Amino acid sequence: MSSFDPAPETTPVPKPSAGGQDEPAEAPARIGTIVWGLVVLALAVLIVISQLGIVVLNGTYVLIGLMIGAGAALVAGGLLAARKRDNGTTNGKS
Secondary structure (H helix, E strand, O other), X not given: OOOOOOOOOOOOOOOOXXXXXOOOOOOXXXXXXXXXXXXXXXXXXXXXXXHHOOOOOOHHHHHHHHHHHHHHHHHHHHHHHXXXXXXXXXXXXX
């Protein structure tokens, strides 16, 4: 074989996966994580606003409002997730 001969064609060999299993797809963000993150963010913003003296906030009312909003968001998110999950076909069994 001289230095002017083209390199022989080879086909790439697929690498075997560990344990013969495919890697799982990334899971979507969970509803509870998003809602509680928004609650913490809202609470932080309200604390900053109250410390700046822009408005005077009653802590009890703020917490009640945040808990009502978080509860409503968790219920709505759970219903949407259940609705999304139940779109598969049924096999006729209960």
